Structures are given as structure tokens and as C-alpha cells.
Amino acid sequence: MPRPTTTRLLAAATTAVGVAALLVATPTPSTATPADATPAAAPATAAAPGDYCLGQCAEILPPGQNGNATLVEILAHQTLGTLPRHSADQLGRYADLVYGYAGLREDQIDRFFHDASFGVPAGQVERSYSPRADVRIVRDRATGVPHVTGTTRGGTMYGAGYAGAEDRLFTMDLLRHVGRGTLTPFAGGAPGNRALEQSVWRTSPYTEADLTAQVEALRAKGPRGQQLYTDVQEYIAGINAYIGVCMSRRNCPGEYVLTGHLDAITNAGGPEPFQLTDLIAIAGVVGGLFGGGGGTEMQSALVRIAARARYGPAEGDRVWAGFRNENDPETVLTLHDGQSFRYGDADPDAPSVVLPDAGTATVEPIFTDPTGSARTTAGTGRGSELAAALSGLTIDPAHRGMSNAAVVSAAHSATGHPIAVFGPQTGYFSPQLLMVQELQGPGISARGAAFAGLNLYVLLGRGQDYAWSATSSVHDITDTYAVPLCTADGSTPTLASNRYRYRGQCLAMEELSRVNRWTPTVADGTPPGSYKLVSWRTRLGLVGWRAMVDGQPHAFTQLRSTYRHEADSAIGFQMFNDPAQMGSAAAFRTSAQNVEYAFNWFYVNSTESGYYNSGLNPLRADGTNPNLPMRADPAYEWQGFDPTTNTARYAPAAAHPQSTDQDYYVSWNNKQAKDFGAADGNFSFGAVHRADLLDRPLKAAIAAGRTFDRASLTELVQRAGLTDLRGAEVLDELIRVLESQPVGDPALAAEIGRLRAWRADGALRVETAKGSRVYRHAEAIRTFDAWWPLLVRAMFRAPLGAELYQALVDTLQVNESPSGHQRGDTSTLPTSASTAQTHKGSAFQYGWWGYVDKDLRAVLGEPVAGGPGRTHCGGGSLTGCRQLLLDTLATAAATPATVTYPGDDSCPAGDQWCADAIVQAPLGGITHATIAWQNRPTYQQVVSFPTQR
Structure with missing residues (x-):
């Protein structure tokens, strides 16, 4: 990964005489006492109510907790190799497990993981401060993790926002611009930046009105929805309070200077205040990356067409079905106890099925009118570096899914208590997209990881006497519809027509677009350029492809059940953080039912282990096949579908794969259960899957009567990972x-x-x-x-x-x-x-x-x-x-x-x-x-x- 040159960085810092000296005098975010905070008179101890882990909870998140660096810290790093405090102190432990996993013992776990207990012992307090009277943040010496304790719930949320901005402000800013399709004006027009904002715009394009409507819709979701709305307001207030502090102390992240958003001399510019809608935009990015599924029916259709052309209709269909791996009898399953959960299987010749004419299908372009560097893939300088990092986030609907989990039930644990080794794989970035925190307050008691900009709750972690985690399930919550094109005057339509026939009317597609322009900055060598991001929205989703069907032009739209509902899943996360909602495996399942994104959830307490597959699974009409494009006919729409709200009837909780106390659970984005999940364009659930690397040794060990403790399960998972x-x-x-x-x-x-x-x-x-x-x-x-x-x-x-x-x-x-x-x-x-x-x-x-x-x-x-x-x-x-x-x-x-x-x-x-x-x-x-x-x-x-x- 290229680094910005020292000369370029120094130029950014020394535009005028004395600016470097001015910044050197400014305390860094990791050690400064906030200007609006009350410093502790003496080292304080973060409250540790109800911690039933008794030292048996550990975690790791490389490279380090501190993800903000001042311009001076960046310059010192580039010239001297120094690192801001707590920016890299978890990387070594994480890396060293490669060399120490074999024969790992319980007393060696702390060599490779950090203690995840609640609270901070008095002797381990590094900083203690109150950005508002009803909240105190304590950071520990070992990692710098914020332990946020509010005397009111609002104080806890405010503290989460404040601490999150202290640790990840620039990353938050990147993600909100990615979610709004405005990354290039913010960070430069390098190829990776363009690719990322285009991929997000393809799956989650929104107008400001769309984002606002999703915020307002929270209030209609009952008491928890109203609580979420209030929580978000307090959280945003905490972020903006920190922005005010870093601007007044002139120690905002140095990347704002390097990208031209802050003048190091005059202090003009700086981070824009956050809004409630920014969280919706970030949620759209995260949900699209890790919680989507389906939408690749056209790819499957093209394989079927090619197979028929090669072998004829009957044999071609057999070959197509064999390669699809929809219900391969040899594939690894998370639920291996014989349960069957039927979802998505259908007649390949169902009346809903539409196949495009051979050779006519084209992917809908997502941008037009490129100028300047938008025509090229070249780029240099800081913008190229950022682009290279962000390019790893590109959303590919067919290739979602990371993370793994291995859970052993109490019956096969050496201690008589369930064991879990699990976590999300969200890529490797500096700073990480995730951050660790502890939140304590009325109705909330949790520690763990959350995405920058969404850390008002712990998303994956532990509560007082339970822990939970997730893997992407990649099951089908997105369907493709073949929509006939038409014209307003009744003339013959073409594939370029932007009107479509729906429920007997010829309607205009809604154009969702924005013009993005960028100019070079002192840290970005990308030449100036621009283009127009464009997505076309119909009542049946976003246009993804165009093709002829029986000689007539059609748009092929992608309808995602969670589109325009990006924030709704936060209610489930709110419940995960509430100890009153998570006291048993059954209560955990109730909480997980409120997460609408497609995830596999795993849970342990001292006696139970559990699993639940979440997702807003639409109920399909009789005669439909969601594995292939479907005819845009009211008879084949989702049951109860309302295009004005993108809502429908959904599968009941009992229809979702779920289990309590199975002998063991493994997940590495494999198939969940027998008969579950349409294969559409995800052909990966075959005879060999990476989850076999977890499943085979666990199955063999348990069959041989072996029991596991935390160390031996960690060893097994790590060996699979090598x-x-x-x-x-x-x-x-x-x-x-x-x-x-x-x-x-x-x-x-x-x-x-x-x-x-x-x-x-x-x-x-x-x-x-x-x-x-x-x-x-x-x-x-x-x-x-x-x-x-x-x-x-x-x-x-x-x-x-x-x-x-x-x-x-x-x-x-x-x-x-x-x-x-x-x-x-x-x-x-x-x-x-x-x-x-x-x-x-x-x-x-x-x-x-x-x-x-x-x-x-x-x-x-x-x-x-x-x-x-x-x-x-x-x-x-x-x-x-x-x-x-x-x-x-x-x-x-x-x-x-x-x-x-x-x-x-x-x-x-x-x-x-x-x-x-x-x-x-x-x-x-x-x-x-x-x-x-x-x-x-x-x-x-x-x-x-x-x-x-």
C-alpha cells in the first residue's frame, strides 16, 4: 500500500511559517482532557455491575483502539515511525496467535487476547472524564477502550457518541460519505473511491427525503422505536460535542487537513456536524456489505440459458441444477440435527419464471458523463492510497459474507459451561471499521464491538451473563423482477426506455442521481474530474439489468426487503444490549427476530447455547420461483406487498432456522439448514466449503468423547484459519x-x-x-x-x-x-x-x-x-x-x-x-x-x- 510521501505531508503541514509549531503544542486526542469535560479529581473505577464472566471473557481487535491522529502525529509517524498511543497495541497479540495456537492452554489466552471484563480497576485507569454531567468515560491503560457509564440513558448515548468520535471521527466521516454516494468529493476521485461509491449507489441509493423518512419512521415502531429515535439524537449530540472540542483545541484528525477540509493555519473548515440521517446512510453501507443476500437471480438465469444452449433444455437444466448446489446433500450445515427449514425452493418452470433472450442481457450502468480522471483508472498520492484501502469494501451481491463461529454446548465442555470462539471478519483497516466499547446505563449493559458511526449500541459482544456474535448468512432477501418497458406516447419502446409497465400503467422510473466533482488537494494527486451517479427506481426495486424477453425490452429490477428500512434492525441490537431481554436462549431468539438483515446469530450463557437466523424474509406468492427472475405481475409480487412503503408479509419467526443446545455449532458463511435458502446466484454451498475446516474436527472430537475448554476451541478455530x-x-x-x-x-x-x-x-x-x-x-x-x-x-x-x-x-x-x-x-x-x-x-x-x-x-x-x-x-x-x-x-x-x-x-x-x-x-x-x-x-x-x- 503506497504511503503519502513525506514531502507531500510536510507541505500540507507547513504551508505557512509556524503552523507545525502551533500544532505540536496541541494535546493529542488520546491524552488530552476534553475542553468541555470534567476531569476526575482522582483515578476512578468504571462501574462493573453484574459481571458474571469472572475473567472468562476475552477479545481482540487489531490494530488498536485509537483511530484518530493529529496532523503532527501523522507527520511524526511518516518521518520517525512513531505511532499514536493505543493505535497499534492489539496488533501484536493478534498476530502472534499464529505462532502460539498449538497446544494453547487456558493460562496462555491473555497472551493473545485482552480481558473483556466490565469496568476498569482503579490502578488501570488511564483517563477519567465527563463530557456531560450525566456520563463518565473511563479509559483503561491496557487498550484505551472507553468504558461509558451514564446516570441517565441519554448520558450513556451521548457518551457513546463522544467516545466514538474521539476514536473514529474521520472513519465515521468516510462512511457517511460512502453511504450518501459522495465519497469522491470528500476524499478524492481515485479509482477505488469511485468504485466504492458506485457499488454502494447500485444497492442503496437514497435521496435526502428517503433518509429523513427512515429516521421519522422509527417513531412509529412502538416504545422501542421511539427509544431508538431518542437514543440516536443523544448519540449525534455526543459526536457533535466532540467535533466542537477538537475544533476549539485544534486537534481534529489530521486527515481533514490532508484532504483539504481544514485549514491548518486559520482553522477554517473542519468536520461538518453529524445529522440523524447520517446514521441511516452508514447503516445502508454496513447492511449492504454484511447483511444482504440474494439479488443474483440474473446470473443464475444466464447459466441456465448457456447450459440449455450447450446440452439442450432437459439435460441443460439438469447441469444447471447440479452446478447451483441449492440443496447439495454433501454440503456442511450449521444445523446438523436433522431439522429442515424450507425456504426458497421452487419449480424451475414455475409460471413466474422469466428468462432473458440469449445474448441480450446487459448490466445497468451506474454513472454517466465522466470527465477528467473519471475516464481513467490512474491515480497517485494520498487519494490512491485511500482508494486502495476502501476498494476492499466494494459490494458484490454474489460475494457477501465473512466471519466465523464455533460454539460448543455445555454437554461437551470441560467446564460444564458452553464455550464460544466467534467474531465478524470485516477486513483489515487502519483504523479498523469496528471499535470496542463498554456501555452502562439504564436499560443497557454491554461490552464489545460496533461499527464507527453506529456505536450507540454494542453490535457484537457480551452482556452481564451472556455473549453473542454473528456471521453473514447470505440467504435470499432480494428478488429480481422482469419489468416490461413502455413509452408515454405508446410508441415502440427500446432497452433505453425509462418508463415501465406496472399494474396496468406506464410509469416513469424515478431517477436517483447526483453529480460528483472533485479537485486535487495537497494530499491527493488525482486530476480533477466529475461524473453523474445514476440509479433508476421502480415500484419493484432498482434497475440492475436490461434485456429482451421474447423480443420485447425489459428492465430487470432488484427488490430488497430491507431497502428503505436500513435503521429498523437497530431495535434488535438495542435488545441485545438490554440485560432484561437476553437472559435465556429463548429471549435471545426474540431479540434476534428484530434484526431484519440476513445474519446467523450465536449465543451463549452459563448453561445454554443457541442459534437464530435473522432476516426480513418475504412470503412469496404461489407460482413463484425466487431463484430466477420473476414476471412483474401482481400475481407474483410478495404477499401483501405495498410499493409505497416497500413492506410485505414476512415469514414468521418459527420458519427461521433456529436451535438451542445443539452439540456444537459452526458457521463460516455456509448453508444454515437442510432445505433452507434459495441458491439464486450463490452457487458456493457444495461438497467442499471452508466451514468443513471447523465442522470436521469438531464432529470427530465430540464423537470420540472429547470435551473442550476455551483454549482448545481457540486452537481448533485458529488451525482452521491457517x-x-x-x-x-x-x-x-x-x-x-x-x-x-x-x-x-x-x-x-x-x-x-x-x-x-x-x-x-x-x-x-x-x-x-x-x-x-x-x-x-x-x-x-x-x-x-x-x-x-x-x-x-x-x-x-x-x-x-x-x-x-x-x-x-x-x-x-x-x-x-x-x-x-x-x-x-x-x-x-x-x-x-x-x-x-x-x-x-x-x-x-x-x-x-x-x-x-x-x-x-x-x-x-x-x-x-x-x-x-x-x-x-x-x-x-x-x-x-x-x-x-x-x-x-x-x-x-x-x-x-x-x-x-x-x-x-x-x-x-x-x-x-x-x-x-x-x-x-x-x-x-x-x-x-x-x-x-x-x-x-x-x-x-x-x-x-x-x-x-
Whole structure:
């Protein structure tokens, strides 16, 4: 990741003589006493009511709590390498678990995690202050985490806003501009910034009236809705109070100077006050990134069309269904106790189904009228750095989902109390998108993580005697409708027409647009430019595609159940923070039912473990198939659908996958339960899934009578996070095919031997020793990384034909390696997120591992349940498949490391360890050390409760 040059930064700070000296005299946010705060007369102890964890709750969130840095701190970091206090003090512990997980003991957990107890002992208080009379914030010495205690609920909310702004003000500002589609005017027009605001605008475009309406709608949601509205007001007041303080003390985040929003000499400009609508905008970003699902029915339709063209209608449909993996009998399930929750399965020839005419479908463009640098993908300076960091947030509806969870019930715990190791994977940024906090006040008692700008509640964490977390469920809450186009004068419409036929009327689409212009700043080398963001809204959602249907032009719209309801899920989070609402697994499920985004929720207290799948699941009409585009006919709309409010009838709570005290739970964005969830364009729930890395060892251990404590469960989860899924689950079959006859070539035989040794060692991607920056089995890993995309293409492209193969690649990427470089064939769709994002940690969620596994087992003559029902590798011949694999293996073995790992701004070409390694992508002026790869939650809890209320 390129850093802004020291010369450029110094120029920003020294535009006039004396400005640097002026800023040096200003205390930093991490140590200054707020101007409007009452300092403690003596070290205080944060209140710790009802903490039943008794030291058994731990957490980690790299790189550190403090995400604000003054301009002077940024300059010192760039020139001297210094870091603001608490900006990096969790990174080392997080990184070191890679080297210390094996044989981990309970008494070693605090080497790799921080204590997550309530309160701060008097001797550990670093700062204690009251930004308002009814709230006190205490920060601990170890991490700088704010412990906010309000004598009134309003005080607690005000304190949350104040502390959140102290730690993440510039990040909050970035996210609210992303949510409003105004990132480029705020942060510069570099390519990544443009890509991000375009992807958000594609899924969550809003007018100011839309945002205001969502705020006002909270009041109509009963007492909790009114409480939420009041909480948000107090929270916003706390943020704005801190803005006033940092402006008066001239120590606002230095990025405001670097991006041209604050004059370091005159103090003119600065952060704009926050509004209630800003929270709706941020919620739209977070919900779209982590809580959406579905909306990729068109991609599935294009695979079906290509399969029919290749094989004919009947056989083509069988092949299409096999690749979809909708209910693959071999896939890993979170609920493995035999429960079935039917949702989304339907007749592929249901009367609602609409398929576009072959070759006519195009993705709806999201911007027009580009000028200047908007025409190019070039960029330099600070804007490019920010863009590179933010590009990892691009929303791809087909590829949502991160995070993992492993929960062991009391019956299989060594202590007799449930154990949980879980957390969200939200990417690696500096500062993190998440922050940690403790909130205590009337009706609220919780500690944990929350997104910057949404931290009025703890979103994932622990309460007095319980803990909870989530993974993205990616199940289908977005449907696609084929809407006929029309014209106002009755003339023949074209695909460019922006009027559509709905319930017998020819209506005008609503244009949601804004013109974004940017100019260079002292820290952004991107040339000036502009473009117009455009989204077209209909009564049945946002236009995502256009295509002909039986020769007639249609728009294909995407209708998301949570669109225009971004804040509604906050009521569920409010309940998670309320100890009165979370005293049992049943009460937890009641709370989770109020979260409308698509998430898997996990819960533990001292005796129970539980699971609930949340989501605003619309009830579909009879005769519909939500896995494919549906006809825009009232008969196929959601039951009770009201287009003016985007509301409908929804599936009852009992229809959602849920469970209490299953022997264990795992989730890594896999399928939730038997028969649940339309596959639409998510084809990833096949025979091999990364959740197998958690499920297989847990299942085997429990079957053998083994019990777990916090340390041993952490070890299991961490080992899964260091394992190459392809090596662990597919390499055995590859070797069996290769060795079905003696390998005569000594070089290839040696290569196979190296691969076998790596597999026998667990297919781990770990160093020979801490700090060596060289993998064990480095040559085997290099060969395998180069081999995977080659073998997938060789096995499938010719048998499937170029068009069907590409349609499948457009739906499910070939590879998701740790480095991001070995992509293989890539998507041709402009809506797809880059599969080449590097240094992101999260890996192996999406890829062709299940397809390869089933095909090789079929070639070997082994039983295969589900799948396409035909064998592809070598035309189904073991001899032919073996030769194909030998040829591609030879090519891979001869591929230089400099080609497999081509290098980037963080790593030289050929550096295997560095190519995989995690970089905390800088959202501001502070950067951090590169750490070893691990496929792990960004914020992770290790918890067990020995007792309860």
C-alpha cells in the first residue's frame, strides 16, 4: 500500500511559517482532557455491575483502539515511525496467535487476547472524564477502550457518541460519505473511491427525503422505536460535542487537513456536524456489505440459458441444477440435527419464471458523463492510497459474507459451561471499521464491538451473563423482477426506455442521481474530474439489468426487503444490549427476530447455547420461483406487498432456522439448514466449503468423547484459519488420480511427493519459525497456488464450452486464494468485486473446490451425491484426466514464483509469505506492520460464563 510521501505531508503541514509549531503544542486526542469535560479529581473505577464472566471473557481487535491522529502525529509517524498511543497495541497479540495456537492452554489466552471484563480497576485507569454531567468515560491503560457509564440513558448515548468520535471521527466521516454516494468529493476521485461509491449507489441509493423518512419512521415502531429515535439524537449530540472540542483545541484528525477540509493555519473548515440521517446512510453501507443476500437471480438465469444452449433444455437444466448446489446433500450445515427449514425452493418452470433472450442481457450502468480522471483508472498520492484501502469494501451481491463461529454446548465442555470462539471478519483497516466499547446505563449493559458511526449500541459482544456474535448468512432477501418497458406516447419502446409497465400503467422510473466533482488537494494527486451517479427506481426495486424477453425490452429490477428500512434492525441490537431481554436462549431468539438483515446469530450463557437466523424474509406468492427472475405481475409480487412503503408479509419467526443446545455449532458463511435458502446466484454451498475446516474436527472430537475448554476451541478455530481449504479437502483426490498409474517423470514424481508431504502436515500455510517469512513446504504451496487455476480451466472449460464456462465463472469465481493473485479465469460482469484484492485475510469462501472434488471422485469411480450428474475431467476417463492433471502440474511447477506472486506496493515479486500477508489498509495517515496470513475474524471473542444472574 503506497504511503503519502513525506514531502507531500510536510507541505500540507507547513504551508505557512509556524503552523507545525502551533500544532505540536496541541494535546493529542488520546491524552488530552476534553475542553468541555470534567476531569476526575482522582483515578476512578468504571462501574462493573453484574459481571458474571469472572475473567472468562476475552477479545481482540487489531490494530488498536485509537483511530484518530493529529496532523503532527501523522507527520511524526511518516518521518520517525512513531505511532499514536493505543493505535497499534492489539496488533501484536493478534498476530502472534499464529505462532502460539498449538497446544494453547487456558493460562496462555491473555497472551493473545485482552480481558473483556466490565469496568476498569482503579490502578488501570488511564483517563477519567465527563463530557456531560450525566456520563463518565473511563479509559483503561491496557487498550484505551472507553468504558461509558451514564446516570441517565441519554448520558450513556451521548457518551457513546463522544467516545466514538474521539476514536473514529474521520472513519465515521468516510462512511457517511460512502453511504450518501459522495465519497469522491470528500476524499478524492481515485479509482477505488469511485468504485466504492458506485457499488454502494447500485444497492442503496437514497435521496435526502428517503433518509429523513427512515429516521421519522422509527417513531412509529412502538416504545422501542421511539427509544431508538431518542437514543440516536443523544448519540449525534455526543459526536457533535466532540467535533466542537477538537475544533476549539485544534486537534481534529489530521486527515481533514490532508484532504483539504481544514485549514491548518486559520482553522477554517473542519468536520461538518453529524445529522440523524447520517446514521441511516452508514447503516445502508454496513447492511449492504454484511447483511444482504440474494439479488443474483440474473446470473443464475444466464447459466441456465448457456447450459440449455450447450446440452439442450432437459439435460441443460439438469447441469444447471447440479452446478447451483441449492440443496447439495454433501454440503456442511450449521444445523446438523436433522431439522429442515424450507425456504426458497421452487419449480424451475414455475409460471413466474422469466428468462432473458440469449445474448441480450446487459448490466445497468451506474454513472454517466465522466470527465477528467473519471475516464481513467490512474491515480497517485494520498487519494490512491485511500482508494486502495476502501476498494476492499466494494459490494458484490454474489460475494457477501465473512466471519466465523464455533460454539460448543455445555454437554461437551470441560467446564460444564458452553464455550464460544466467534467474531465478524470485516477486513483489515487502519483504523479498523469496528471499535470496542463498554456501555452502562439504564436499560443497557454491554461490552464489545460496533461499527464507527453506529456505536450507540454494542453490535457484537457480551452482556452481564451472556455473549453473542454473528456471521453473514447470505440467504435470499432480494428478488429480481422482469419489468416490461413502455413509452408515454405508446410508441415502440427500446432497452433505453425509462418508463415501465406496472399494474396496468406506464410509469416513469424515478431517477436517483447526483453529480460528483472533485479537485486535487495537497494530499491527493488525482486530476480533477466529475461524473453523474445514476440509479433508476421502480415500484419493484432498482434497475440492475436490461434485456429482451421474447423480443420485447425489459428492465430487470432488484427488490430488497430491507431497502428503505436500513435503521429498523437497530431495535434488535438495542435488545441485545438490554440485560432484561437476553437472559435465556429463548429471549435471545426474540431479540434476534428484530434484526431484519440476513445474519446467523450465536449465543451463549452459563448453561445454554443457541442459534437464530435473522432476516426480513418475504412470503412469496404461489407460482413463484425466487431463484430466477420473476414476471412483474401482481400475481407474483410478495404477499401483501405495498410499493409505497416497500413492506410485505414476512415469514414468521418459527420458519427461521433456529436451535438451542445443539452439540456444537459452526458457521463460516455456509448453508444454515437442510432445505433452507434459495441458491439464486450463490452457487458456493457444495461438497467442499471452508466451514468443513471447523465442522470436521469438531464432529470427530465430540464423537470420540472429547470435551473442550476455551483454549482448545481457540486452537481448533485458529488451525482452521491457517489451513488451505483446497489442500485439505481436494488435494487427496488430485494425488489419487495422478498416482492411479506410476509417474514416470522423476521431476513430477518429486513434485507430487512434496504436495503429499504438505497435505500430511495439514495443508497449513505457516512459517518455518516465527519471523522467518518462509513457509513450511514453500515449494509445494507455490506449485499448488499456480496449479489450481490451471487445473480448473483444463478440467472444465472444453467440456462445458466457452460460453457456459464463462457464465459459471461470472457466478462463482474459480479461486479465492490468500494472496488474491492466482485468480484464473475472471468474471466479465462489471458488478463483480475484484477477486484480486490482496492482503485481505479472508479466503476460500468462493471457489470451484466442490466442483473439482465431485468431478475427481466421479473419475475415480467413487460414489458422488448431487452435482451436475456428468463427469468433465478428461471426458470422464481416468487416463485422460490423469494426463490433463500431469500436464497442468508440469506447467505449474515450472512457473516462477515471481509470476505466481507478482508483487504489489507492499511486496516484491516472488515473496510468497508477503503476498499472503495481511496489511492493515490505511484509511488515514497511520500505517502498521504487515502480519502473517490468517483466515480469522477481525474482532474475535473467546468466552464462557461460569455463573449467571
